Amino acid sequence: MRIDARNLLDRLGKNDFAYKEFEDRFSELELWPILEALLRDPRLQAIDQAEATVAAMPEPAPTEVVETYSGESLSSLFSRYGRGPAADAPGDRRGGSQQQDVRAMLRHLSDLGSQGKI
Amino acid sequence: MPVIVTHGLKGGAGTTFTAAHIAMALSEAGADVTVLTVAKRDTMPLHFGLQPAMTLPSLFAPAEDAVLVAGIDLRSLTTAPEDNDFVPALRDLGFLETGQDKVMVIDIPSAEFAFARRVIPHASASVCVINAAPDTLALMPQVLAEASPENIAATSFVINALDETRRLSRHSSAFIRELVGARLLGRIRLDESVPEAIAMLQQLSKYAPSSAALADAKAIGTALVPALETPGRPWVARGSSPASSSSRAA
Numbered sequence: 001m002r003i004d005a006r007n008l009l010d011r012l013g014k015n016d017f018a019y020k021e022f023e024d025r026f027s028e029l030e031l032w033p034i035l036e037a038l039l040r041d042p043r044l045q046a047i048d049q050a051e052a053t054v055a056a057m058p059e060p061a062p063t064e065v066v067e068t069y070s071g072e073s074l075s076s077l078f079s080r081y082g083r084g085p086a087a088d089a090p091g092d093r094r095g096g097s098q099q100q101d102v103r104a105m106l107r108h109l110s111d112l113g114s115q116g117k118i
Numbered sequence: 119m120p121v122i123v124t125h126g127l128k129g130g131a132g133t134t135f136t137a138a139h140i141a142m143a144l145s146e147a148g149a150d151v152t153v154l155t156v157a158k159r160d161t162m163p164l165h166f167g168l169q170p171a172m173t174l175p176s177l178f179a180p181a182e183d184a185v186l187v188a189g190i191d192l193r194s195l196t197t198a199p200e201d202n203d204f205v206p207a208l209r210d211l212g213f214l215e216t217g218q219d220k221v222m223v224i225d226i227p228s229a230e231f232a233f234a235r236r237v238i239p240h241a242s243a244s245v246c247v248i249n250a251a252p253d254t255l256a257l258m259p260q261v262l263a264e265a266s267p268e269n270i271a272a273t274s275f276v277i278n279a280l281d282e283t284r285r286l287s288r289h290s291s292a293f294i295r296e297l298v299g300a301r302l303l304g305r306i307r308l309d310e311s312v313p314e315a316i317a318m319l320q321q322l323s324k325y326a327p328s329s330a331a332l333a334d335a336k337a338i339g340t341a342l343v344p345a346l347e348t349p350g351r352p353w354v355a356r357g358s359s360p361a362s363s364s365s366r367a368a
């Protein structure tokens with residue numbers, strides 16, 4: 001870290017610093033095609049099956065998670081895509097449920113952003 | 119003597135860095151920690167402020183050859199990935215049991231994923247370090263398809279080198295969070311002071327005590343303390359309510 005930055009943090013009495021940009025306007029963005037491709041890949045579902053394995057394990061382990069998270073399984077996330085007004089909003093030229101799913105995911109990311117979770 | 123395995127999904131994710139700081143956090147929490155590196159090209163000593171020419175002693179070398187940094191015993195065993203007797207040898211040495219008296223952190227390079235697969239079932243925790251980057255995301259389906267459900271279920275994830283100033287980085291990180299859910303242990307921010315400390319031949323905690331990456335990595339190591347107490351099966355981050363999230367930076 002640069003000495004001037006460190007001095008500033010010391011003066012502010014902060015020991016770290018997280019940059020927070022203004023909220024992204026996900027709805028105005030083109031989606032990232034890689035996310036769309038990944039969401040189509042059935043192999044990602046393996047993580048949900050593993051979730052079931054964890055659930056089947058006896059006696060929950062003690063837990064301390066550093067980061068917030070939604071606690072939702074991927075399948076429930078998938079099933080939610082495409083619902084809600086933005087999926088058929090005017091100006092969505094793409095059509096097709098897969099695109100709507102990704103739009104819904106981006107909307108969900110936007111929600112997380114506005115909740116300060118991104 | 120529980121074992122914690124750290125491995126990466128893709129080279130350069132920061133697994134070795136994360137492993138070093140998990141070891142330091144566990145040591146600070148009172149555990150007697152051994153770090154085992156199995157990399158043929160090893161950079162672990164640099165995270166402990168050691169000279170680049172340093173070669174770590176073998177796991178089987180006598181105590182008088184030990185390299186100790188702040189009480190952490192640094193060892194190497196480059197033959198481990200090819201050695202089918204590695205897990206039995208660990209057991210003979212008294213590892214694979216629980217409790218804080220002796221803990222081993224094994225740092226596995228991403229290329230040695232077959233070795234990681236063999237060790238994870240015996241570990242008290244398996245920590246997979248990933249970057250919030252599109253090429254890393256692209257590998258996730260293949261990695262998940264290759265791993266056993268038990269190993270996936272036993273694995274906790276860490277996002278490393280997160281750059282919150284970049285939109286793609288934030289989106290990728292949100293994607294990972296949704297994907298791995300409760301098994302995300304946390305994130306470590308991208309921080310220039312990590313390579314700078316190496317260049318200064320100093321430990322990060324000495325070179326940049328206010329480093330964001332240092333605080334994040336320490337929080338992750340501390341979150342792993344309960345893993346030391348799970349007898350006979352891997353500990354898994356199962357999450358908690360968002361309200362209990364304590365170390366998120368303001």
Ligand SMILES: Nc1ncnc2c1ncn2[C@@H]1O[C@H](COP(=O)(O)OP(=O)(O)OP(=O)(O)O)[C@@H](O)[C@H]1O
Nearest residue numbers: 129130131132133134135227228279307308309312
């Ligand atoms: N949070 C961070 N901020 C900035 N730089 C980092 C961070 N974490 C790691 N690095 C740097 O990234 C590089 C790669 O890290 P590291 O050696 O830990 O990768 P690795 O995952 O162990 O790779 P491999 O799987 O090939 O062994 C190093 O130069 C390290 O200093």
Ligand SMILES: [Mg+2]
Nearest residue numbers: 133134157227
């Ligand atoms: Mg490494």
